[in-house]
Amino acid sequence: MLTVTNVDKFYGGVKAVENVSLEVGEGKIIGLIGTNGAGKTTLFNVISGFDKLDRGSVNFEGQEISNLLPSKIAKLGMIRTFQTATGFPRLTVLENLLVFSDNNNFDFYKNFLNKSEENKEQIDKAEELLKKFGLFEKKNQWVIDLSAPELKILEFARAIMGNPQIMLLDEPAAGVNPALLEQLMEIIKELNGEGITFLIVDHNLRFICDISDFIYVMNDGKLIAQGNPEEIINNELVIETYIGK
Amino acid sequence: MEGFLIFSISILTLAFVYVILCLALNIECGVAGMWDLGIVSYFGVGAYSYAIIVAPEAASYQHYLFGFESNPIYGIALAIVLGGVSAYLIGLPSLRLRREYFLITTIAFSEVLRITFSNENWLTNGVAGIYNIKQPLKSFFTPDNYLILLFVIFLCISLIVYRMVNRLSFSNYGLSLKALRENEALAKTARIEPGKQYHSVYVFTGCLAGLSGALYVWLNTLIVPTQFTPNVTFFVWTALIIGGIGNNRGAFLGAIFFVILLETLSFLNLSAELALVVSSLRIALVGLALILILRYLPNGLLREKPTIIR
Numbered sequence: 001m002l003t004v005t006n007v008d009k010f011y012g013g014v015k016a017v018e019n020v021s022l023e024v025g026e027g028k029i030i031g032l033i034g035t036n037g038a039g040k041t042t043l044f045n046v047i048s049g050f051d052k053l054d055r056g057s058v059n060f061e062g063q064e065i066s067n068l069l070p071s072k073i074a075k076l077g078m079i080r081t082f083q084t085a086t087g088f089p090r091l092t093v094l095e096n097l098l099v100f101s102d103n104n105n106f107d108f109y110k111n112f113l114n115k116s117e118e119n120k121e122q123i124d125k126a127e128e129l130l131k132k133f134g135l136f137e138k139k140n141q142w143v144i145d146l147s148a149p150e151l152k153i154l155e156f157a158r159a160i161m162g163n164p165q166i167m168l169l170d171e172p173a174a175g176v177n178p179a180l181l182e183q184l185m186e187i188i189k190e191l192n193g194e195g196i197t198f199l200i201v202d203h204n205l206r207f208i209c210d211i212s213d214f215i216y217v218m219n220d221g222k223l224i225a226q227g228n229p230e231e232i233i234n235n236e237l238v239i240e241t242y243i244g245k
Numbered sequence: 246m247e248g249f250l251i252f253s254i255s256i257l258t259l260a261f262v263y264v265i266l267c268l269a270l271n272i273e274c275g276v277a278g279m280w281d282l283g284i285v286s287y288f289g290v291g292a293y294s295y296a297i298i299v300a301p302e303a304a305s306y307q308h309y310l311f312g313f314e315s316n317p318i319y320g321i322a323l324a325i326v327l328g329g330v331s332a333y334l335i336g337l338p339s340l341r342l343r344r345e346y347f348l349i350t351t352i353a354f355s356e357v358l359r360i361t362f363s364n365e366n367w368l369t370n371g372v373a374g375i376y377n378i379k380q381p382l383k384s385f386f387t388p389d390n391y392l393i394l395l396f397v398i399f400l401c402i403s404l405i406v407y408r409m410v411n412r413l414s415f416s417n418y419g420l421s422l423k424a425l426r427e428n429e430a431l432a433k434t435a436r437i438e439p440g441k442q443y444h445s446v447y448v449f450t451g452c453l454a455g456l457s458g459a460l461y462v463w464l465n466t467l468i469v470p471t472q473f474t475p476n477v478t479f480f481v482w483t484a485l486i487i488g489g490i491g492n493n494r495g496a497f498l499g500a501i502f503f504v505i506l507l508e509t510l511s512f513l514n515l516s517a518e519l520a521l522v523v524s525s526l527r528i529a530l531v532g533l534a535l536i537l538i539l540r541y542l543p544n545g546l547l548r549e550k551p552t553i554i555r
Binding site: 048049050069070071074075079080082086087088089090091092094095098099100102104105106107108110111112123140141142162 | 409413416417418419420421423424426427428430431432433434435436437438439442445446449491549551552553554
């Protein structure tokens with residue numbers, strides 16, 4: 001589904017990502033771990049179009065997406081999240097979901113000439129999602145008034161609203177308490193069961209090992225290991241990177 | 246009593262010009278989050294576009310292009326079109342920038358245009374300006390009735406603009422602008438293209454500011470470059486902050502409140518010495534109002550509220 005081949009990304013003389021290749025098969029949950037500064041988020045930015053790559057290629061569903069605009073990549077069905085879940089602070093919870101409706105028409109002329117009808121179907125879908133994630137009571141509140149755990153959960157609801165084929169989660173476990181982490185894992189597994197593929201970046205080894213089918217490990221911009229969770233937790237290079245010699 | 250009524254009507258008619266400017270700035274800045282200090286540019290372009298085709302032919306001692314004495318409707322149409330075209334062109338370089346860099350660029354362009362209006366004699370008659378621009382339909386009414394007519398026309402136009410801006414603000418398009426305002430990176434993942442959205446709202450703002458420029462000349466019957474200093478931009482910003490950024494009703498109310506505040510002191514019947522002091526106080530009073538609003542109502546008289554969809 002998603003193939004990253006020999007990708008390099010440099011910032012001046014700093015090699016943030018060097019010769020990284022990975023594959024994400026359809027319906028899988030793939031983990032990408034590494035310590036701080038390993039280049040995980042840079043790789044995420046390159047895949048999702050937020051940064052331009054310097055060498056290599058990124059293919060999604062057989063289509064080359066290297067250096068496409070993020071909005072174009074999102075249109076193909078790849079939705080990503082960010083490390084800090086802030087959402088759209090001064091939009092309501094419901095609006096936060098409606099922005100992601102896949103049949104939105106944001107064109108000026110169409111909206112200027114015709115009153116855009118409230119899309120009942122999309123509102124129903126958004127409300128269903130909010131009920132499912134326990135945010136329905138807050139649907140007309142600004143997102144700035146939500147708590148941190150609610151913001152994390154809203155991220156998922158928002159992404160699902162856009163009918164993604166693949167979700168790229170950037171450090172979903174960061175700053176999350178154990179109870180919420182359990183809840184997030186359940187959500188990810190449930191969505192995966194519904195057919196959504198995941199590529200998850202995190203530095204929480206236990207979380208990634210618990211949830212992933214396959215794991216890539218990065219350090220200093222390079223891939224240093226790959227394998228299933230059991231292989232990874234027993235890999236000496238990974239242990240050395242995380243714990244030291 | 247009659248004098249007071251005429252005075253009030255005149256002030257409110259001028260206020261409706263500012264209402265259009267405020268609504269234009271609100272969709273650009275309040276809804277889309279683009280901090281623009283150059284709205285006077287398109288106000289000026291609209292005003293000059295209207296003036297040079299509605300004004301009579303230039304006299305022997307004047308220099309300006311056209312002077313067709315044409316129908317004001319054409320003048321207004323041209324003002325809207327050229328306001329939009331100039332916004333499109335200025336937007337090409339400046340919309341590549343964000344926040345304070347965008348703000349600096351827009352104020353620079355507004356000064357470039359003002360200096361152009363002052364120095365290009367062949368086009369605008371320079372600092373002497375263009376005057377004696379006939380007001381449409383004036384011959385059919387007494388002066389007092391004409392004031393009432395202007396009041397009604399300007400009120401209707403500003404209400405139409407309000408409705409248009411409000412409809413756009415709460416459409417899918419408006420939702421995309423608010424999403425960009427709140428979190429541009431996340432908005433991109435919602436399939437929103439920032440460049441396209443920013444440019445379209447910038448051109449729309451230019452068209453509205455152009456319209457208000459045309460109405461301003463219609464009301465004043467003359468045009469000089471000193472009417473288009475950055476003060477106009479700051480006045481519109483002040484009015485918007487007073488009314489409430491992000492709220493179209495607030496923008497409408499803020500413009501009216503601001504013009505009443507600014508103009509009322511001009512018409513007090515005072516001695517010459519006192520009038521001099523009071524005229525300086527006008528701006529100070531506006532500043533004081535702004536400080537008080539920011540202190541006690543930081544979101545303005547009518548703050549932006551969550552949109553209730555159902």
